[in-house]
Amino acid sequence: MKESLLYDKLPKGKVRCNVCGHHCLIAPGYRGICRVRSNINGVLYSLNYGLCIAAAIDPIEKKPIYHFWPRTETYSFAAVGCNMHCPWCQNYEISQTPNNEYVVEGDEVTPGEHVARALKFMTPSISYTYSEPTVFFEYALETMKLAREKGLKNIWVSNGFMSEEMLREILPYLDAANIDIKGPDDEFYAKHCGGNLKTIINNLKTMQKADIHIELTTLFIPGLNDEEYQIKKLVAAIVENLGLEVPWHISRFFPAWRMLNAHVTPL
Numbered sequence: 001m002k003e004s005l006l007y008d009k010l011p012k013g014k015v016r017c018n019v020c021g022h023h024c025l026i027a028p029g030y031r032g033i034c035r036v037r038s039n040i041n042g043v044l045y046s047l048n049y050g051l052c053i054a055a056a057i058d059p060i061e062k063k064p065i066y067h068f069w070p071r072t073e074t075y076s077f078a079a080v081g082c083n084m085h086c087p088w089c090q091n092y093e094i095s096q097t098p099n100n101e102y103v104v105e106g107d108e109v110t111p112g113e114h115v116a117r118a119l120k121f122m123t124p125s126i127s128y129t130y131s132e133p134t135v136f137f138e139y140a141l142e143t144m145k146l147a148r149e150k151g152l153k154n155i156w157v158s159n160g161f162m163s164e165e166m167l168r169e170i171l172p173y174l175d176a177a178n179i180d181i182k183g184p185d186d187e188f189y190a191k192h193c194g195g196n197l198k199t200i201i202n203n204l205k206t207m208q209k210a211d212i213h214i215e216l217t218t219l220f221i222p223g224l225n226d227e228e229y230q231i232k233k234l235v236a237a238i239v240e241n242l243g244l245e246v247p248w249h250i251s252r253f254f255p256a257w258r259m260l261n262a263h264v265t266p267l
Contacts, residue, residue, distance in 0.1 A: 002049035002138055004037060006165050013042040020083045020134050021161045021199040033194065034135040035098050036081035048079035049139045051106025053094045054130050055114075057121055063157050064249045068176040068213040069125060074155060075118035078130035079106055079139055084159050084193045086182060087258035088221055095131040096257065111143035118152055125175070129157035137166055144173035159193075160200035167203055176213040178249075179204055183225045184233035192224070201241050208242060215247040222253070222263045 006018040013028040017037055024032035026039040036048040055077040060069055063076075081104075082095040089095055098104050118126050126147050128140045133156050144154045153175040160179040179200065182189060186196040207214050216238065220226040238248060252265040 001045050001047055004044040004046050005138055005141075005169070006163065007044040009042060013039070015039050015042065015044045017044055018163050018165050019137050020163055020166065021195055022083060023163065031102070032083075033085075034081045034083045034132075035102065036079075036104060036135050046136070046138050047104045048081055048106060048136050050108055050110060051079050051104060052077050052109040052114075053080045053106040054078045055109070055117070057123060058127070060125065060127075060155075063127055063129060063155060063178050063215075064217060064251075065155060065176055065178055065213075065215055066249075067215065067247055068155070069153065072125070073121070073123045074125040074127045075114070075121060075123040076127040076129045077109070077114055078128070078133075079136035080104060080131060081135040082132040082159070083135055083161055084132070084182075084195055086193045088219070088224075088253060088262070089257050090219070090254065091130055092257035111139065111146055114143050115146045115150055115152065118147065119150060123152075125153035125155050127155040127157060129155075133158055134162040134166065137162075137170070141170060141173070144170065148173050159195070160203050161195040162203060164203075164206070167206055171207070171210050171212070174207070174210075174212050176215075177207060178215045178217055180217045180219070181234065181238075182218070184230045184237065188225065188230075197237070201237065204242055208246075214242075215249065217249040217251055219251040219253050220265050221259070222265055224262075226265070 008016040017024045028039050031038045058076045060074045080097045133140045156177040189196050
């Protein structure tokens with residue numbers, strides 16, 4: 001557990017979290033939408049700091065990142081939690097926790113130990129992935145700083161719904177990102193995920209201006225976001241805001257979490 005880096009203290013012990021685009025107003029004894037940031041006696045804490053729920057050596061293409069250090073491996077890790085609750089989540093076992101009992105799980109692994117592992121296995125990069133790195137921002141940031149000192153690259157795999165303040169903190173240490181675009185507009189996000197596309201596009205534009213390598217991914221779910229008009233609208237938003245050169249990956253949906261009765265994306 002670690003005190004959050006980005007929050008405002010407010011009257012009556014309340015706090016305003018400034019880590020992601022939700023900017024949750026949290027009363028004492030309560031948690032934010034991500035369920036891993038808690039107001040304890042007027043102080044906002046990151047409950048998943050230093051608790052690693054998953055770690056592996058992956059091909060960088062699995063992120064998917066195809067045009068940044070291709071054909072290399074990347075040391076990848078995550079802590080639990082997410083600031084969106086997409087009912088189709090393909091990694092719900094670790095992203096959509098803590099459960100109703102609010103138990104934050106994970107093995108204690110320090111930022112320095114993550115960097116040491118990457119060096120041991122000779123991976124040129126570390127990826128903050130699997131769940132949502134925005135909600136383990138402090139844990140990721142400390143690891144990123146140490147990784148940069150050792151000459152390692154830092155990669156985020158994220159939904160992109162971080163705050164401007166948080167993005168400014170990580171930009172000096174960020175080398176590449178794959179951002180998951182869920183659907184074509186703010187209405188889609190409001191109905192299915194939480195958050196909004198506008199914030200995500202603005203963050204992508206900020207990354208692009210900072211010369212961060214970016215790639216995009218969209219999971220196509222039959223009957224939900226794969227209609228021709230939706231695809232055209234999403235493509236138009238990408239091209240208008242980011243240009244024609246940004247790689248865009250299309251992922252196949254498999255029934256998961258709250259959408260077990262949905263169909264697999266046809267080939």
